Amino acid sequence: MFESAEIGHKLGKKEFDREEPKLRRALLDAQYDLLEQARFPVIILVNGVDGAGKGETVNLFNEWMDPRHIHTHAFGGSTDAERQRPEMWRFWRALPPKGRIGILFGSWYTDPILQRVMESESAAEFNERLARIRDHERMLVAEGALIVKLWFHLSKDAQKKRLKELSAKKKTAWRVTKEDWKHFKRYDEFVGVCEHALKETSTGEAPWNVIEGSDHEYRSLTAGRLLLDALQRRLKNPAAPPVSREPLPQPAIDQRDVLNTADYKRKLTREDYSRKLDKLQGELSLLTRHKKMRERSLVMVFEGMDAAGKGSTIRRITRAMDARFYHIVPIAAPSDEERAHPYLWRFWRHVPPHGHAVIFDRSWYGRVLVERVEKFCAEGDWMRAYHEINEFEEQLASGGAIVAKFWLAISPDEQLRRFKERAKIPHKQFKITDEDWRNRKKWPQYERAVADMIDRTSTGIAPWNVIASNDKPWARVETLKRLVETLERAL
Amino acid sequence: MFESAEIGHKLGKKEFDREEPKLRRALLDAQYDLLEQARFPVIILVNGVDGAGKGETVNLFNEWMDPRHIHTHAFGGSTDAERQRPEMWRFWRALPPKGRIGILFGSWYTDPILQRVMESESAAEFNERLARIRDHERMLVAEGALIVKLWFHLSKDAQKKRLKELSAKKKTAWRVTKEDWKHFKRYDEFVGVCEHALKETSTGEAPWNVIEGSDHEYRSLTAGRLLLDALQRRLKNPAAPPVSREPLPQPAIDQRDVLNTADYKRKLTREDYSRKLDKLQGELSLLTRHKKMRERSLVMVFEGMDAAGKGSTIRRITRAMDARFYHIVPIAAPSDEERAHPYLWRFWRHVPPHGHAVIFDRSWYGRVLVERVEKFCAEGDWMRAYHEINEFEEQLASGGAIVAKFWLAISPDEQLRRFKERAKIPHKQFKITDEDWRNRKKWPQYERAVADMIDRTSTGIAPWNVIASNDKPWARVETLKRLVETLERAL
Numbered sequence: 001m002f003e004s005a006e007i008g009h010k011l012g013k014k015e016f017d018r019e020e021p022k023l024r025r026a027l028l029d030a031q032y033d034l035l036e037q038a039r040f041p042v043i044i045l046v047n048g049v050d051g052a053g054k055g056e057t058v059n060l061f062n063e064w065m066d067p068r069h070i071h072t073h074a075f076g077g078s079t080d081a082e083r084q085r086p087e088m089w090r091f092w093r094a095l096p097p098k099g100r101i102g103i104l105f106g107s108w109y110t111d112p113i114l115q116r117v118m119e120s121e122s123a124a125e126f127n128e129r130l131a132r133i134r135d136h137e138r139m140l141v142a143e144g145a146l147i148v149k150l151w152f153h154l155s156k157d158a159q160k161k162r163l164k165e166l167s168a169k170k171k172t173a174w175r176v177t178k179e180d181w182k183h184f185k186r187y188d189e190f191v192g193v194c195e196h197a198l199k200e201t202s203t204g205e206a207p208w209n210v211i212e213g214s215d216h217e218y219r220s221l222t223a224g225r226l227l228l229d230a231l232q233r234r235l236k237n238p239a240a241p242p243v244s245r246e247p248l249p250q251p252a253i254d255q256r257d258v259l260n261t262a263d264y265k266r267k268l269t270r271e272d273y274s275r276k277l278d279k280l281q282g283e284l285s286l287l288t289r290h291k292k293m294r295e296r297s298l299v300m301v302f303e304g305m306d307a308a309g310k311g312s313t314i315r316r317i318t319r320a321m322d323a324r325f326y327h328i329v330p331i332a333a334p335s336d337e338e339r340a341h342p343y344l345w346r347f348w349r350h351v352p353p354h355g356h357a358v359i360f361d362r363s364w365y366g367r368v369l370v371e372r373v374e375k376f377c378a379e380g381d382w383m384r385a386y387h388e389i390n391e392f393e394e395q396l397a398s399g400g401a402i403v404a405k406f407w408l409a410i411s412p413d414e415q416l417r418r419f420k421e422r423a424k425i426p427h428k429q430f431k432i433t434d435e436d437w438r439n440r441k442k443w444p445q446y447e448r449a450v451a452d453m454i455d456r457t458s459t460g461i462a463p464w465n466v467i468a469s470n471d472k473p474w475a476r477v478e479t480l481k482r483l484v485e486t487l488e489r490a491l
Numbered sequence: 492m493f494e495s496a497e498i499g500h501k502l503g504k505k506e507f508d509r510e511e512p513k514l515r516r517a518l519l520d521a522q523y524d525l526l527e528q529a530r531f532p533v534i535i536l537v538n539g540v541d542g543a544g545k546g547e548t549v550n551l552f553n554e555w556m557d558p559r560h561i562h563t564h565a566f567g568g569s570t571d572a573e574r575q576r577p578e579m580w581r582f583w584r585a586l587p588p589k590g591r592i593g594i595l596f597g598s599w600y601t602d603p604i605l606q607r608v609m610e611s612e613s614a615a616e617f618n619e620r621l622a623r624i625r626d627h628e629r630m631l632v633a634e635g636a637l638i639v640k641l642w643f644h645l646s647k648d649a650q651k652k653r654l655k656e657l658s659a660k661k662k663t664a665w666r667v668t669k670e671d672w673k674h675f676k677r678y679d680e681f682v683g684v685c686e687h688a689l690k691e692t693s694t695g696e697a698p699w700n701v702i703e704g705s706d707h708e709y710r711s712l713t714a715g716r717l718l719l720d721a722l723q724r725r726l727k728n729p730a731a732p733p734v735s736r737e738p739l740p741q742p743a744i745d746q747r748d749v750l751n752t753a754d755y756k757r758k759l760t761r762e763d764y765s766r767k768l769d770k771l772q773g774e775l776s777l778l779t780r781h782k783k784m785r786e787r788s789l790v791m792v793f794e795g796m797d798a799a800g801k802g803s804t805i806r807r808i809t810r811a812m813d814a815r816f817y818h819i820v821p822i823a824a825p826s827d828e829e830r831a832h833p834y835l836w837r838f839w840r841h842v843p844p845h846g847h848a849v850i851f852d853r854s855w856y857g858r859v860l861v862e863r864v865e866k867f868c869a870e871g872d873w874m875r876a877y878h879e880i881n882e883f884e885e886q887l888a889s890g891g892a893i894v895a896k897f898w899l900a901i902s903p904d905e906q907l908r909r910f911k912e913r914a915k916i917p918h919k920q921f922k923i924t925d926e927d928w929r930n931r932k933k934w935p936q937y938e939r940a941v942a943d944m945i946d947r948t949s950t951g952i953a954p955w956n957v958i959a960s961n962d963k964p965w966a967r968v969e970t971l972k973r974l975v976e977t978l979e980r981a982l
Contacts, residue, residue, distance in 0.1 A: 031695075088886055099831070124618075179505070297576075341586055342586065342634035345586060348584070391627075391630075398578075
């Protein structure tokens, strides 16, 4: 879930200075509309890793808007009065009334995450608390609240750098506490627990927005724009049903995302290719026949833009497998029967038993890709799909499946080259249709949908593997390598 | 949650014979409309205690409607194919397509309940599974499904009688297995676990309907009507948003409910009254000063029809308490500030700290009583309120509160007598308003709302005490007695 927040988002000072006054004015306007309408309250949850700029952002919000109508609450350890009442009492007291903005800094997420990291609560207890949070937020939304959930993230290196920077300067050294360094030592654990919390509580009606925190300019404008967009959308339709109230995912303000920052220059020579391919196929073949595989299953997902090379990559994998071991399920338009069932039904029916594998050539991600871009389903439907998909994969994993997901990424230029090549070669012409050209025109929309998909569905139990695929040999070897690694870790 | 299903509901054979053909025709019509529209699938979950008529009802459904378009699935122990896949796989396979009815006999509830009764899973694990079920059903509803959840209940005595009856007859003896008797021995545990499961999973979009199972005629017509009502409501508006899709609570077909079956003849002589009152007040006083009370709090809820005697009963309780120990919170129309917050906010603000008590004279139950009957809120809002209220009380309880809820029940005749008396006595005239007379006209609607409220919010951690209050002395003493018992159990 943190992929997009570790690619080094950055914004120039110049661009910031140009954009900030506009954003500020728009936010203030929205705040006054909100106040005047007094139709719904706005709850902003600010969470994330230490040093990622949570405090700075909250200060900025108060600077940009009229602070008299913003209530900022920082929740630390609980007071006596709080300890003597149910856990949620202090948060109920902090809820803003209609027309106002409440910023909850360290919210109902802080304690469950901390307890889990410190291992004073079991996984089941943690999940139970997260489920209650899900219900709590659902209730707030049903009661009319607009909830904007901001998560500020730093990669491990970035956090280290940031803490060191702050410590080095006299003016800021006080801000870095022993606690911060203690937490840093448990970074991996901490981020793993947070990722799980985000996955379990990012719902259609109250999704998380992860913001990379290292660059002041990028972070501030991104947070401000997210808030502005959520406010404006809701103000237009203050009585909207819960399904369309959520802030939509935004494209990154510096235009960088997991796709356009992938390294497309990687290449393999023919020689290296065939040597590595042989070796990896041998390893894969052994792993699929591993004793432990009898108690596990393997679910592979291949997605990618048209002509990214899904088919040929899949063939390199299946060649290493016994035909009795796997099935390939190509996903195209649903059948009548499939259309008559809930969305995920058509994928559930292909879930493999232990000792078997299924390769999905396109998959359940269609809902948040093609169905989103082509508007085949309503906004509320694809927004809730992220949570439902995560839940589905969680169930696969607890049922013993190893889930391996691959996004084969190519650059727009490379796609064009391949389209033209296909059009020229007679036996490849069938592979290029008018639809491919139509889809290509929507590249920016698809790219945005892919970035959101990876942000919202790349989880500890089922991470996305983004494979730069401009060079086919490199892509095939890299995919095989990642698959072999995934199996080795799991078995 | 099982109160209404233990009052001995019964229906004459004659009435059954008169009603059944009508119901049957209407169900068949609805089924064919469903088939023709093919706009949504119907999922019927059949669960409950052994011997409560689950199987008979499923057979009846198949007899009443066209069985070719009903898929009945009985889930017992899992097969090899099922064990090798995620738990929900077998249920996904059983989902009916749009236009069809699927009956899931022993559904996704069976295993979690069994594991919990057998104590192979912790409370947190159980709650986690229930939360996932809640999400699963929410997803099905969002995908368009109509879910009708039927729970067949028998009181302990009724189950024993039923099992004995079946065993005694040659024709039916085979139906009672050793397992059934084994389960019966754990009746209390089993019912406690079930009650918790129902509480956690009875949501606005997929509420449970509890049906008393001992009388064949009552049980069958009730189940049939519930299904018919849910079908007809949805067929009228096949694309309705999730909030109004749920089957509404139905009045009992034999007109019996927890209010009209209460024993209003109970009386106390003046002498007995003052002796018992003194004794109980003394006990209550001691209990409120109990050492353990410093770590607990007490939340009392008083509800009842107009003139039921809430005020005077509350006075008998407060007289036994130190003024520093308790607050009385009378609940009338919300203030502007309260109206600007989510519904439960006005109650959260009065949650007492440890060592203190709050008496709510009317309460958060207003949403499912007056707001429902007077249509001050939308159907979807009061339907989801049951779950939200249960969640609220669950939080109170985990925060250390002892929750004691009292419904002071009077008969309509007694209310009329008191109204007239009030109108006659000068210093009591202020207590009787036009609104009281208006409310009285809606007695049947209020009675139904109360019965539903008790069914849906009487839980192990916060049960309702229904106090027959036609005789004031008896009611006051009984209330005090129940309160003292509640405190004794808790401390």
